[in-house]
Amino acid sequence: MDFLIGNIGLILFILLAVVLVFWAISTYNQLIRAREFVRNSMGQIAAQVESRWDALQNMIEGTKQYAEYEAETLESITSQRASLGQNASVSEVNKDDQLFNQAMGRLMAVGESYPDLKASSVYQETLKNVDRYEQQVRQSRMIFNDTVTKYNRIIQSVPSNIIASLFNFTKESYFENTETKTEMPSWS
Template sequence: MIYYLIGTIVIIVLLIGWVISTYNNLIRARELVRNAMGQISTQVESRWDALKNMIEGTKQYAEYEAKTLADITEQRSTLGQGAAVSDVNEDDRLFNQAMGKLFAVAESYPELKASQVYQDTLKNVDKYEQQVRQSRMIFNDTVTKYNRIIQTVPSNIIANLFHFTTETYFENSSNKTDMPSWS
């Protein structure tokens, strides 16, 4: 009888240990996803900062166009670790809208397009765009690992018990399949 009691206690302790270990693995995986989104947010913020520098340079050539561009930058919301993929996609849409307007201004003002500030800023924007793209790939890899943990047996039992849900991936849209051309 004592062996059954000891056996039962050992099984219960092992089961509790497994639940705790699985829960902690889920937390770690979810935090890696949040960290990956934080990295994207940081790169996106740097990209906007470079664009704002370009807008400042535009003011000396065309005040009205610079105001329009500044209005677009004010429409965006700051992204953070808790941002959703849709938030980043909306931010991209606003960024591309601002870049399109900026390119139109540069076409109207050749001296702006030829300026060193404009050229340097384009290089910085391109650098940050590359970093955003790289951060998205890391995010998707991290989401794959996280989603795999919460969907496979037996960890899916703990995931369902504690309401862990799958994360959304970044997907290529039709306008994101090619590298942007900043020149």
């Protein structure tokens, strides 16, 4: 008993150290989970963007029988794009969007020049698919921004910011509205 009373400071110090270690581990794991949610959200965007490009590629194939030159131009635009993944940055996704909108604009102009193409069921169905994927991309961006908000809040809040800075967790960027993104595109 005398040993406990004499060493109460040491016992309290050990208990405090154990609590701090468990807190640090818990906080680190929370940061890892939040970062993985951000990466998963970007992966969802990448999957939707790929589907959107696949639908566009179907339209390009359908265009070949009407306007070979335009199909080649559109294929050159699609060849410029880089594949996106869960580690893609917001700026890479925005660049991909610009290429997609450029290709879609060209394709719409071809549709206007060739009424038979525009009236074809494949063209109309593919337009619906492109629009559906565009809506899913928009929804995925909103989820991504929500996920980034939660992650950024954790790494900036006291005391978790201590662990975040020790292990180099950095803020993530948001998708921001631009003039071209304020309205849903109208492909039809």
